[in-house]
Amino acid sequence: MAQPPQAPPHPPLTGVPLILATISLSLATFMNVLDTTIANVALTPIAGDLGVSPSQGTWIITSFAVSSAISVPLTGWLTQRLGALRLFLMSTFLFTAASVLCGLSQSLNMLVAARVLQGMVSGPMIPLCQALLLQSYPKEKAGLALAFWGMTATIAPVMGPILGGWLTDNWSWPWIFFINIPVGLLSIWVTAVVLRGRESPTRHVSVDYIGLILLVVWVGATQIMLDRGKELDWFNTTEIVVLAVVAVVGFTLFLIWELTEEHPIVDLSLFAQRNFAAGCLALTLGYSTFFGTLVLIPMWLQRTMGYTATWAGLVTAPIGILALIISPVIGRTMGTVDPRWFATLSFIVMALCNFWRATFSPDVDAWTIANTHLWQGIAMATFFIPLTAIILSGLEPHRIPSASGLFNFLRLMAAAFAASLWTTGWENNAARHHAYLTEHVTAASTATTQALENAQALGLTHHQALALVNERIVTPHAQLLSILDMFWLAGGLFLILIAAIWLSRPASPPRH
Numbered sequence: 001m002a003q004p005p006q007a008p009p010h011p012p013l014t015g016v017p018l019i020l021a022t023i024s025l026s027l028a029t030f031m032n033v034l035d036t037t038i039a040n041v042a043l044t045p046i047a048g049d050l051g052v053s054p055s056q057g058t059w060i061i062t063s064f065a066v067s068s069a070i071s072v073p074l075t076g077w078l079t080q081r082l083g084a085l086r087l088f089l090m091s092t093f094l095f096t097a098a099s100v101l102c103g104l105s106q107s108l109n110m111l112v113a114a115r116v117l118q119g120m121v122s123g124p125m126i127p128l129c130q131a132l133l134l135q136s137y138p139k140e141k142a143g144l145a146l147a148f149w150g151m152t153a154t155i156a157p158v159m160g161p162i163l164g165g166w167l168t169d170n171w172s173w174p175w176i177f178f179i180n181i182p183v184g185l186l187s188i189w190v191t192a193v194v195l196r197g198r199e200s201p202t203r204h205v206s207v208d209y210i211g212l213i214l215l216v217v218w219v220g221a222t223q224i225m226l227d228r229g230k231e232l233d234w235f236n237t238t239e240i241v242v243l244a245v246v247a248v249v250g251f252t253l254f255l256i257w258e259l260t261e262e263h264p265i266v267d268l269s270l271f272a273q274r275n276f277a278a279g280c281l282a283l284t285l286g287y288s289t290f291f292g293t294l295v296l297i298p299m300w301l302q303r304t305m306g307y308t309a310t311w312a313g314l315v316t317a318p319i320g321i322l323a324l325i326i327s328p329v330i331g332r333t334m335g336t337v338d339p340r341w342f343a344t345l346s347f348i349v350m351a352l353c354n355f356w357r358a359t360f361s362p363d364v365d366a367w368t369i370a371n372t373h374l375w376q377g378i379a380m381a382t383f384f385i386p387l388t389a390i391i392l393s394g395l396e397p398h399r400i401p402s403a404s405g406l407f408n409f410l411r412l413m414a415a416a417f418a419a420s421l422w423t424t425g426w427e428n429n430a431a432r433h434h435a436y437l438t439e440h441v442t443a444a445s446t447a448t449t450q451a452l453e454n455a456q457a458l459g460l461t462h463h464q465a466l467a468l469v470n471e472r473i474v475t476p477h478a479q480l481l482s483i484l485d486m487f488w489l490a491g492g493l494f495l496i497l498i499a500a501i502w503l504s505r506p507a508s509p510p511r512h
Contacts, residue, residue, distance in 0.1 A: 071123025322377030
């Protein structure tokens with residue numbers, strides 16, 4: 001690809017301007033990432049308020065993630081056309097405006113449409129936050145800049161369920177979107193003032209319209225297939241088969257076109273870089289596994305364990321404690337320690353925490369659940385920063401925006417797919433466990449007889465007693481057994497993915 005025009009680099013910021021730039025850019029990252037999880041604990045209230053099923057409520061998550069992922073690869077092209085700073089300010093303003101529309105939605109269709117718009121304009125925000133931060137810091141402190149970005153990217157998914165649960169229970173679900181208004185406006189104002197005059201060079205380049213259309217087609221078809229599949233009995237329906245064919249053909253044509261296009265919308269040549277390819281593999285699959293459990297746990301706590309939205313968020317809160325403490329330390333030592341060791345530690349801790357959760361019993365208390373999230377904070381602190389360093393290792397400065405856009409596209413796609421796949425896996429596996437458990441609900445079972453007698457003692461008929469046993473005992477136990485299986489799967493996947501980390505060969509840190 002042709003290189004963009006090179007301009008004399010802007011000198012690094014120092015003192016108060018550097019602090020303000022870090023805060024304002026971090027606020028935008030926080031707001032953006034927060035919206036990937038803030039609706040997780042509010043899905044049930046939103047679905048009830050809008051008159052749709054909880055499974056349809058997951059479209060609120062996936063519509064945002066997919067549209068955001070589709071727009072992320074445009075970051076490199078848009079940056080060259082508009083300039084990094086101008087594009088960041090425009091994206092942040094439109095994101096804030098779309099948040100207002102989300103909060104004003106009166107139907108699921110309107111809310112999903114607003115989330116699609118919000119996702120489309122959010123795509124360039126995170127890659128540009130990274131690029132603008134790296135431009136504001138001295139080169140030798142690039143690790144520290146990534147650490148500050150990593151802190152917000154780590155804490156935001158954790159704060160999402162807490163804030164979303166509190167706002168939903170104490171105010172109403174639209175406030176999970178309205179809260180973006182002051183944050184977005186503050187970020188825009190401070191960034192515009194502090195980074196004034198530090199615009200990147202621009203040039204006119206053609207846009208890969210065919211590549212963009214093919215991207216929208218295969219990504220959209222894949223996500224609709226995943227969202228609708230569990231409702232339509234998957235490949236037993238024509239709609240799902242057609243969507244699968246469109247997704248496969250669209251993806252194939254997309255790869256062929258992008259590899260031969262002079263100005264591709266997605267620079268697939270980046271995958272020729274060993275560090276980029278291995279780092280993306282580890283980050284994408286690792287993040288999808290983490291995000292899958294992050295979506296499942298609040299759903300399980302509310303649907304099975306009787307938690308409110310607030311408490312479902314609170315038990316996940318401790319993950320931010322150690323992450324917040326450790327992230328700056330990781331950033332300061334990134335220049336002297338091989339980032340692969342940090343990433344390996346992250347995946348090991350992730351695996352151990354999921355194996356711990358796989359031992360939960362029906363009477364597990366909130367403190368035990370919260371404790372697994374507390375220790376998982378170590379993993380989150382050593383996840384984003386080292387893997388980002390591996391991915392960007394060895395890349396020329398002018399390729400960083402495109403590289404950042406591409407790996408964030410993969411991360412968001414992984415989150416969207418994971419939200420559908422992990423919830424579908426949990427529900428299908430729960431149905432399998434339910435069928436097995438009901439085989440033991442017979443007159444020959446002492447436990448069944450005792451439960452029915454206790455229910456009938458309350459004045460219920462035999463059929464009502466059976467329904468009560470199913471609702472209060474069999475179904476919750478099936479859902480518990482299913483999520484334990486998902487935890488075992490997550491732990492195993494993290495251990496396997498350690499191999500992907502060590503396929504990379506980042507530049508060796510200097511010896512002192």
